[in-house]
Amino acid sequence: MTHETLSRPTVHALLADGTTVRIRPVRPGDHDQLHGLYEEMSPENLRLRFFAASRRSAEMAADRACGTPRPGYRALLAEAKGQVIGLAEYDTGGTGTTAEISIAVADGLHHRGVGTLLVEHLVSAARAEGVTAFTADALSENREVLRLFADLGLRTARRFEGPEVRCTIELDESDAYLSAVEERGRSADVASLEPLLRPKAVAVIGAGRRPGSVGRAILHHLHSGRFGGRLFAVNPGASAILGVPSHPSVAALPVTPDLGVLAVPAAAIPDTAEECGKSGVRALLVVTAGLDADQARRLTATCRTYGMRLVGPNCLGICHTDPNLSLDATFAAGRPLPGTAGVAVQSGGVGIALLDGLSRLGIGVSSFVSLGDKYDVSGNDMLQWWESDGRTDLALLHLESFGNPRAFSRTARRVTRRIPLLTVDAGRTDAGRRAAASHTAAAATRTMTRGALFSQAGITATRSVGELLEAAALLHSQPLPDGSRVAIVTNAGGAGVLAADACAEAGLTLPPPTPRLVDDLLAVLPEGAAVGNPVDATAAVTEEELANCVDRIMRHSGVDAVLVALVPTAVAVATGDDLGRALTRGPARRAKPVAVIRLEQALPVELLPADGGTVPSYAEPQAAARALAHAGRRAAWLARPAGTLPTLDGVDTTRAHAVVEAYLEAHPDGGWLDPRTCAALLDCYGIPQSPWAWAETEDDAVLAADRLRGADGRVVMKGHWPGLLHKSAERAVHLDLRGDSQIRAAFRDLETRFAGLLTGVLLQPLADRGTELFAGVVQDEVFGPLVLFGLGGTATEVLADHAARLAPLTDHDVHDLITAPRCAPLLFGANGARPVDLERLEQLLLRLSRMASDLPQLAEADFNPVLATPGGATVLDARVRLVPRRPQDPYLRRLR
Missing domain, CATH: 3.30.470.20 (ATP-grasp fold, B domain)
Incomplete structure (x- = not known):
């Protein structure tokens, strides 16, 4: 064990069944528990572990794990509720990049992923310390440990030596390994969320007898919504609330609830959570706001200790609309319509807007989670739930912060290939951001960072809740377009112009119709129609003529989507035609997307009922165009194969780490590299640099310039001192220097103007044009x-x-x-x-x-x-x- 081993942080993680365990380094005080872990093993498991059923081997193993720290040795243990349930260790012998690994799991806890989880953490630690391979000896009959190694997702070789097997595991960070880790994580995550989102029993703790309390409102929603499991209230002052049985404490409940809803004052939250944990509650929903730092720490620690997943605090609640469950544990004014959209938000207000909007559109909600302050359950958790629940075909997120964006990005890339994932890009501005020192930091705004995340993960990012609902309506109801080519049909020229402008502004194209299409459309449209793009069908167009026009455009290979801009006219009223019906009486799910613009429409977006589906209708051309553009970008992202990480030759990571470590050893607080160290680091990665030379005196500068001069003899001199970033702004650059006299004059100028600062100059040949x-x-x-x-x-x-x-x-x-x-x-x-x-x-x-x-x-x-x-x-x-x-x-x- 090294000092670093003892100082590594403790983390909590999920086993395959959703149980929370603690992973931490072994400490000397763990000896008795580790000895007990082996002592309680059956003789058969001891034999498989030590190749002999020896109790002396157990004592020696505990001594080794808890003994004097030594180079190249690391031991991690897993514990649940204070009990050690597994141990994994490796030993390089103090030298080399290969380590011997061993694993032990408590009897009765096999097949729950304890060993696999420990090995994953050991792999991560080993890579950080330069270990490139694990080796392990096992009896050939020890199928469990052999299967564990084979299923890791790492390259594993086996060599049989009589009754033993020698396994070699390469610790390369391949995509196959990351995918295997992801899949294990997804399965464990979903299992851990079952008590939260599919509870069999719920207790609302803090439900008041008088109207007006949050707890009572949630209890009312659960009770009146006919929650499919058992429902209890916890209030020491009542035997029943709203007809729901009430008990004085969680411990007094007749059954242990899967989910506890905490609506008590902030000061009471930690103790109430502790009571829930001791009683066996498996998940908490904390709607209470205003926890201070100590209360927050105690709440989180309690949830980790007892393995409870936590939503909140400071949230609106959760709901799951499966008719067999009908879980509505929110205090929103209305009830969400059951449907197929998964929703996760941090803001309760945004959550209410999305629930109302999705219900009004008829899309409805499969499950909803208001994440609040997001101490535990996150957007990443919800993505994995929706991926697996069999009900969600559209995911909507409103996240103000990201806990682990890189893990979120990998999950989102996988999920969004199956279902559309939409978000509101909240927190786009950087008001008050400190002015950055370098060009890079100045350019790297939070907007740009979030935009990169969304773009690479295939997430549809909108700028408002309204735009989110507009895009959701189209993605829910229409197929994706094959491209950006849009045909506009209108019964009023002005509406067509507005739609054309909106499409151009959204990055869509309006291809002119081919002569054949012109003839086809003129054959079905009224006299006076103008067939361009837009197609002006005139106010005289009938329902039948409009339907035929759109159908013929749909069959045209040069169009990817159709946008129909309609205005009410007296002609249509007089004839009894309903132009909107022309688009909804046929099959709603056409081969290409179609959307309607109705300028008189009261709501920003509606879904018009059609045969077998719906058609989106927008009050503004810009909204329809934006939605089509979002659909087009999603189609393009899906059509492109997943990217790969190219193999790069000439990369020396070992030398790069040595350069970094040497610099930080000399500069413990860090800083900007001097030109020579900077060049050495770039050289480790084969990054091409202009030839250069360093000089600290006038004579050295002349000699360096002689070596660097190209055919035209011109060089550049750049001054340097620690902390200098923008040389041009400081006028610390001399260009187009010819001959020794100019070199000397330039050096003396820098030396004079930056006396006391200048540490040397960098010389380079004058670059070619480019x-x-x-x-x-x-x-x-x-x-x-x-x-x-x-x-x-x-x-x-x-x-x-x-x-x-x-x-x-x-x-x-x-x-x-x-x-x-x-x-x-x-x-x-x-x-x-x-x-x-x-x-x-x-x-x-x-x-x-x-x-x-x-x-x-x-x-x-x-x-x-x-x-x-x-x-x-x-x-x-x-x-x-x-x-x-x-x-x-x-x-x-x-x-x-």
């Missing part, structure tokens, strides 16, 4: 590394032409990063110019992403400019800032 770009990365404390790319040079912050993606970048991500900025046409050969070397530019960004992913200590990297030419992509100026930070495994299974 496109100046900017690339950088900033390590977000929550989201992880964010890679930025865009137009570079001295005006990079003024022009703000940047795109961003979260690392690690896939091949698709890096393509999107290069094509997203407004300057992208310059890279592809605008105005007859030759395109830049896109392959090398992609390689540079991939290597920057890899560096940021490998090194959590990398707080910022700033490459400006990056010179892109037809012959390559080269970093001309680089700045890197390191901070002391321990690596964290974002995919390790653990509770918040």
Whole structure:
């Protein structure tokens, strides 16, 4: 055991059956419990563990785990409610990158995932310490441990030696391993949420006898909504409330509830939660607000100790509309319509708006969770629930914060390939954000970071609750378009113009009709119709003619969606035609999406009943166009295969870690790297840099310039001192220097103007002409590394032409990063110019992403400019800032 082993944090995680366990390093005081773990094993399990049923082996194993700390040894244990239930350990012998691993699980707790969970945590710890493989010896008849190794998702080799098997497990972080961990986590997560979302018995603790209390309102909703399980109130002053039996305490209840709803004052929350835990309650819903830090800490600790999942505090409640359950534990004014949309929100007000909107549209809700202050259950939990519940086909999220965005992103990428996932991009502004020191940090706004997360995960991000409902209506009722080509049909020219403007503003295209389509439409439309795009069917169009027009456009291969803009006319009233009915009397689920605009419509969006479904109708053209654009982006995301992480040659992570460790040892508080250390770090990742030389005296500068001069003999001199970031702004750069005299004059100028600061100069050949770009990365404390790319040079912050993606970048991500900025046409050969070397530019960004992913200590990297030419992509100026930070495994299974 090392000192680091003893200092590693304790975490809580879920077993396969949803039980909460605590994972922590072994301490000397654990000896008796570990000895007891082995002592209580059956002789057969002892034999499988130690190859002999020896009680002496148990004593020695406990001694080894709790003995004197030694290099290369690590031991982790799992405990539930204070009892040790498993142990996993590895030992490198003090040297090398291969470690021997062993596992022990208490009798009666096999097949619940204890050993697998411990090994996952041991794998994470081993990787952080440079271990690349585990080895283990097992009896060939020990099928359980052999199956455990085989099912990890890691490459495992077996070698049989008589009755024993030698297993070698490669600790490579492959996507297969992450997917296996995810699947185990999803299964455990869903199991842990069963008592919360499908409880067989519920107790409302704090339900008052007088109207007006939150607890009483929730009890009323549960009772009047005919909750399908057993329902109790807990109130020492009443025998019944609203006809529901009431008992003085949780311990006095005739059965132990799965779910406890806590609506007591904040000061009483910790003790009430403790009582619930001791009584065996498995989940808590805390609607109470105003907990102080100590109350919050005690509540969370109690839930972890007793294995209770927690929603809240400070929330609206939860509901599950399955008719066999009818769980409505909210204090919203109305009841949500049963349906197929899963909803999770942090804001109760937003939750009420979404519940009302989905009910009004007729989409309804499958389950709803108001996360509140989100001490435990999160949006990630709910995504996994909806993925598995068999009822949800649309997911709506309103999250003001993310606990583990990288895990959320992986889950969302998987879930959104099956069901649409929509969110309101809350907290877009950064009012009061501290001005950043580097170009990278200045560009990396929270809006950009969240946008990268949503874009990469395939999440439909809207800017308001109204826009969210508009998009949900179309995605719920219509097929996805194959592209962005929209045909507009209208009975009023002005409405068609408004719709055309809205489509153009939303990024949709309006292709002109082909001559054949023109003839087809003129054959069914009234005299005077104008067949362009929009198609002006005139006020004289009848219901039948409009239906035929839309059907013929639908069959046209050059159109992906149809938007019908209608206004009420006296002609239609006189003839008894209902133009809206022209779109709903046929099959609602056509091969292509259709949406209606009715300018007189009172509600922003409605779903019009149709044969076998519904058709969305919008009061504003902009709303319809936005919804179609969201659907088109989702279709494009689904059509593209999942990205892969390209293999990069020439990467030396061992040397990179050594460079970082050496710098932080000399600078414990971190800081900006000097040019030589910065260049050494970039070289570890094969990031191309302009040739350079460092000089600290005038004579050294002359000699360096002689070595660096190209064919034209011109060089650049850049001053340096600790903390210097923007050399041009400080006028610490001399360009186009020729001959020794200019080199000396430039050096003396910098030395004079920056006396007491200057530590040396960097010399480089004057670069060829090309496109100046900017690339950088900033390590977000929550989201992880964010890679930025865009137009570079001295005006990079003024022009703000940047795109961003979260690392690690896939091949698709890096393509999107290069094509997203407004300057992208310059890279592809605008105005007859030759395109830049896109392959090398992609390689540079991939290597920057890899560096940021490998090194959590990398707080910022700033490459400006990056010179892109037809012959390559080269970093001309680089700045890197390191901070002391321990690596964290974002995919390790653990509770918040």
